[in-house]
Amino acid sequence: MAEALAKKSAPGRKLLAAARFLPRLVAGGVFVWFGIQKALDPVDFLKQIHAYEFFPEGLWMNWTAAILPWAEIVLGACLVTGIRLRPAALLSVALLVFFTAAVFLRGWALHAETGAALCAVRFDCGCGAGEVWLCRKLAENGVLLAAALLVLLWRGAPARRGP
Numbered sequence: 001m002a003e004a005l006a007k008k009s010a011p012g013r014k015l016l017a018a019a020r021f022l023p024r025l026v027a028g029g030v031f032v033w034f035g036i037q038k039a040l041d042p043v044d045f046l047k048q049i050h051a052y053e054f055f056p057e058g059l060w061m062n063w064t065a066a067i068l069p070w071a072e073i074v075l076g077a078c079l080v081t082g083i084r085l086r087p088a089a090l091l092s093v094a095l096l097v098f099f100t101a102a103v104f105l106r107g108w109a110l111h112a113e114t115g116a117a118l119c120a121v122r123f124d125c126g127c128g129a130g131e132v133w134l135c136r137k138l139a140e141n142g143v144l145l146a147a148a149l150l151v152l153l154w155r156g157a158p159a160r161r162g163p
Helices: 002-008 010-040 042-052 059-081 085-114 134-153
Strands: 122-124 131-133
Touching (some): 010 059, 010 085, 042 059, 042 085, 085 122
Antiparallel strands (some): 122 131
16 A cells, blocks of 8 residues: 555655655664764673673673674664665664573573562663663564564665665
């Protein structure tokens, strides 16, 4: 139906273009913002990565803390500008699935350790937003994941391939 509306009128095309751009702007903007927050304080980000206990001490954690913020910034910029849109959306989905699972597992461990209600668990997830409530962060990641999936799965005019 949206496609039919877009073919019939200029306002319909503008509305469809805005509807397609909004998820890109939301997901891309969040990736850029949180990437900048992490890049500005790499030592704190390294401490947050350490709290997840995914990597052994040393090189892997250091590389992750050094590279991930910049990768998020580039990924977000690609989503917003439309350059390499499908690969950027696919990587966004993969990262968001990983981040969401990691946040859930860490929140579950804190819940088991403290005995607090699951949604009462509050911790610094390392995303760049400071301390977050577990259930709220999972909901936020769900919205971002939905936006990235929309970008990935929405058919239509091809995105720019880059310079």
